[in-house]
Amino acid sequence: MNDKKTISGFSSMRKRDKIKWMAKTFFTDPEAVIHELSSYWHSSDEQQKILDGFSENTISNFPMPFGVAPNFLIDDKTYCVPMVIEESSVVAAASAAAKFWMSRGGIHTEVIGTKKLGQVHFLWYKDPEILKSTFAKAKEKMLKESASIEANMKQRGGGILDIELIDLTKSKENYYQLKASFETCDSMGANFINTCLEQFAQSLKNFYAAHFGDNSGIEIIMSILSNYTPECLVKAWVECPIEDLGEFKGGLNAAAFAKRFKDAIDIAEIDPYRAATHNKGIYNGIDAVVLATGNDFRAIEACGHAYAAENGYSSLSHCELKDGNFYFYLEVPLAIGTVGGLTSLHPIAKRSLELLEKPSAKKLMRIIAATGLAQNFAAVRSLVTTGIQEGHMKMHLQNILVQLKATDEEFEKAISHFQDRMVSFAAVREFLSKNRKLISPN
Amino acid sequence: MNDKKTISGFSSMRKRDKIKWMAKTFFTDPEAVIHELSSYWHSSDEQQKILDGFSENTISNFPMPFGVAPNFLIDDKTYCVPMVIEESSVVAAASAAAKFWMSRGGIHTEVIGTKKLGQVHFLWYKDPEILKSTFAKAKEKMLKESASIEANMKQRGGGILDIELIDLTKSKENYYQLKASFETCDSMGANFINTCLEQFAQSLKNFYAAHFGDNSGIEIIMSILSNYTPECLVKAWVECPIEDLGEFKGGLNAAAFAKRFKDAIDIAEIDPYRAATHNKGIYNGIDAVVLATGNDFRAIEACGHAYAAENGYSSLSHCELKDGNFYFYLEVPLAIGTVGGLTSLHPIAKRSLELLEKPSAKKLMRIIAATGLAQNFAAVRSLVTTGIQEGHMKMHLQNILVQLKATDEEFEKAISHFQDRMVSFAAVREFLSKNRKLISPN
Numbered sequence: 040m041n042d043k044k045t046i047s048g049f050s051s052m053r054k055r056d057k058i059k060w061m062a063k064t065f066f067t068d069p070e071a072v073i074h075e076l077s078s079y080w081h082s083s084d085e086q087q088k089i090l091d092g093f094s095e096n097t098i099s100n101f102p103m104p105f106g107v108a109p110n111f112l113i114d115d116k117t118y119c120v121p122m123v124i125e126e127s128s129v130v131a132a133a134s135a136a137a138k139f140w141m142s143r144g145g146i147h148t149e150v151i152g153t154k155k156l157g158q159v160h161f162l163w164y165k166d167p168e169i170l171k172s173t174f175a176k177a178k179e180k181m182l183k184e185s186a187s188i189e190a191n192m193k194q195r196g197g198g199i200l201d202i203e204l205i206d207l208t209k210s211k212e213n214y215y216q217l218k219a220s221f222e223t224c225d226s227m228g229a230n231f232i233n234t235c236l237e238q239f240a241q242s243l244k245n246f247y248a249a250h251f252g253d254n255s256g257i258e259i260i261m262s263i264l265s266n267y268t269p270e271c272l273v274k275a276w277v278e279c280p281i282e283d284l285g286e287f288k289g290g291l292n293a294a295a296f297a298k299r300f301k302d303a304i305d306i307a308e309i310d311p312y313r314a315a316t317h318n319k320g321i322y323n324g325i326d327a328v329v330l331a332t333g334n335d336f337r338a339i340e341a342c343g344h345a346y347a348a349e350n351g352y353s354s355l356s357h358c359e360l361k362d363g364n365f366y367f368y369l370e371v372p373l374a375i376g377t378v379g380g381l382t383s384l385h386p387i388a389k390r391s392l393e394l395l396e397k398p399s400a401k402k403l404m405r406i407i408a409a410t411g412l413a414q415n416f417a418a419v420r421s422l423v424t425t426g427i428q429e430g431h432m433k434m435h436l437q438n439i440l441v442q443l444k445a446t447d448e449e450f451e452k453a454i455s456h457f458q459d460r461m462v463s464f465a466a467v468r469e470f471l472s473k474n475r476k477l478i479s480p481n
Numbered sequence: 482m483n484d485k486k487t488i489s490g491f492s493s494m495r496k497r498d499k500i501k502w503m504a505k506t507f508f509t510d511p512e513a514v515i516h517e518l519s520s521y522w523h524s525s526d527e528q529q530k531i532l533d534g535f536s537e538n539t540i541s542n543f544p545m546p547f548g549v550a551p552n553f554l555i556d557d558k559t560y561c562v563p564m565v566i567e568e569s570s571v572v573a574a575a576s577a578a579a580k581f582w583m584s585r586g587g588i589h590t591e592v593i594g595t596k597k598l599g600q601v602h603f604l605w606y607k608d609p610e611i612l613k614s615t616f617a618k619a620k621e622k623m624l625k626e627s628a629s630i631e632a633n634m635k636q637r638g639g640g641i642l643d644i645e646l647i648d649l650t651k652s653k654e655n656y657y658q659l660k661a662s663f664e665t666c667d668s669m670g671a672n673f674i675n676t677c678l679e680q681f682a683q684s685l686k687n688f689y690a691a692h693f694g695d696n697s698g699i700e701i702i703m704s705i706l707s708n709y710t711p712e713c714l715v716k717a718w719v720e721c722p723i724e725d726l727g728e729f730k731g732g733l734n735a736a737a738f739a740k741r742f743k744d745a746i747d748i749a750e751i752d753p754y755r756a757a758t759h760n761k762g763i764y765n766g767i768d769a770v771v772l773a774t775g776n777d778f779r780a781i782e783a784c785g786h787a788y789a790a791e792n793g794y795s796s797l798s799h800c801e802l803k804d805g806n807f808y809f810y811l812e813v814p815l816a817i818g819t820v821g822g823l824t825s826l827h828p829i830a831k832r833s834l835e836l837l838e839k840p841s842a843k844k845l846m847r848i849i850a851a852t853g854l855a856q857n858f859a860a861v862r863s864l865v866t867t868g869i870q871e872g873h874m875k876m877h878l879q880n881i882l883v884q885l886k887a888t889d890e891e892f893e894k895a896i897s898h899f900q901d902r903m904v905s906f907a908a909v910r911e912f913l914s915k916n917r918k919l920i921s922p923n
Contacts, residue, residue, distance in 0.1 A: 044559035095573040100544035104536035117486035131537040261864035267757035315709035319783035341761035344786030422703035
């Protein structure tokens, strides 16, 4: 163990001291590091303090590109969708697909359900019949004792929907669970659900302690929400007569495009290797809006991929060609919020929600699903026509040229040179340095 | 359709005009919006131009907290791990777990494989026997014609490993695929793989066009990497004698803790509702490092969850108690890079890699897996001892108090008041306003 690189009491050090220790311990140019990290702080100390508070041991802001995709016609209303994503082509693709569908009726959505879930996992050491026959009474106690926690949520139209007892002793000895369902209205509800669950666990434990006279009957393992919420579900779709799809790059007419598009979508249903990347594309769109609105993309991803795995890992979107119609849809579980959490605390997330005209959680589910669908449409359209590299490489090349401070002339030359060559940082640098030599020997 | 909210030619507008249009069209306070968005730009125009280039229609930077978790002893080397995450408690939990294991031998890791994958999906309209009997020749042509694309990667020790022909006609009529495998060394390799695949597709098409005299034999649907890379795999583990685990909050001794911890881990293997949240916790750690180092978290998530779904959706980490030993491990596929993409273009990602002493992709796989394991250990430790809400609520309350500009005195009062109450923005604001009234009637 290299003792010079370990530290005690780090979390209670002042931010500047944290940076200083880190810079001096791990960098060869500590002054430059300190300067660069500080250059990303917000100019207002007060504002920066808020940002710093979102996490721990924060030393700077990591800037993620904040972009917008206009012309999203969703359920007859036009949105300009905020997107936070570090990958090039995603916002361009979403915007292009939105515009394509704007003149074909837009994107349609339907919220199928909003049920959230949580679990109390416990072991039961007595006769299972006692648990089953007394559970109704225990449930009564749990609901009664969580009434005060539930009060505010109830006022907003939500609350605890049900608590079920699930017998899982076939999978693990003595293992039971409470599976509780919730309606959390416009909040994602994690804090509410976890607080309820911890109360359920306490009430359950107390109920059986009173019943048996001691704690020997039941052992609570843990109480925690489930991010897998298959009934918190939204559907988004586009449709139009196949002939209205128009002409495509690569010389495809509408009918040939529709067929090949459907082939690509069907392949993702069949093959998990393709499904993972197909869904990854959908989440390029989804996560960008999730991030922009202060929601939690890890929760969204875990839920969506577990949903995609319900009958062997498969794709989340589907395509049908019937009676001359093109119909493309996405069904995706999305447990998100538009109040609580970071949604109102993060200054740009707050602005994102204002840009979307302060949507309810249900409306935001619709917007996010529509963006995921648009993204998927654009990606698959590229794949079955020109291929994905044409756009990707162009973007990547431009980024590298900006980074290398290329002149306008160099830009042009490089773009023509790399038309049919692999773009990499090293290759572009080499190309520029060769060119620069030709122009000026110094 | 509300025409006022749609726009043509948006992508070619100047950044300031984009912001102006958006602010005036969707906000009631356009001047304040413009001011606020600009306040998040970097003070150097040149630097900001680089950030803007990562995506499209970029109008500002979305600040994500950049924190560090020190004291990570991984394979006998000490790291200070950079983490980008907007969720509170994650960095604190990772740091606490790292410190816990530092004095118990640290975290151990092993890279099991680094194989990347890509696919060319195509339909075959002729006799399948012709495809099978001529494929070796076609493959030769594909490899020959991609030699120049592969040259640089080969120099670095990587390249194309194999191209297999897969018959999937049982799932879909005429459907075959090329499944290609790659070694991409320190790069994630997406551009390299996709460029190779598009070349394979072209060569394949040309080969059979020559064979049949026209294009009627084969139709390429698409060529694209697969994010599902189960053989790009890393393992991380911790172990120690159970008695060395020490005492835990909630009055648990080492043996009772170890048993309950294992119960919690086993439950995540059994129940997909728990598995999703369990894995979500692992990705809290993983994605934070993935983001900090300029890698693509959608790719990492899609791959990891598809891997978790190989035999019905389950958990990625496992625990064994044997011969008085505690053994906890995580196996996770991680296709990441430390060169190329944003790794060297994003100024803070570049610093993150320097902080980790410029690791190879393999070393970064180890560090990321170790962080995921630490995160999972900390979360499950909380769940089976004090519950997750104690820490979460404290963090959440502090954030809200900072936001509401609470004084030190108000901080103390609020923390004691909310000890056993639901924390919400509304509740804290109400508490403060009541208190403020008591102190001063204005």
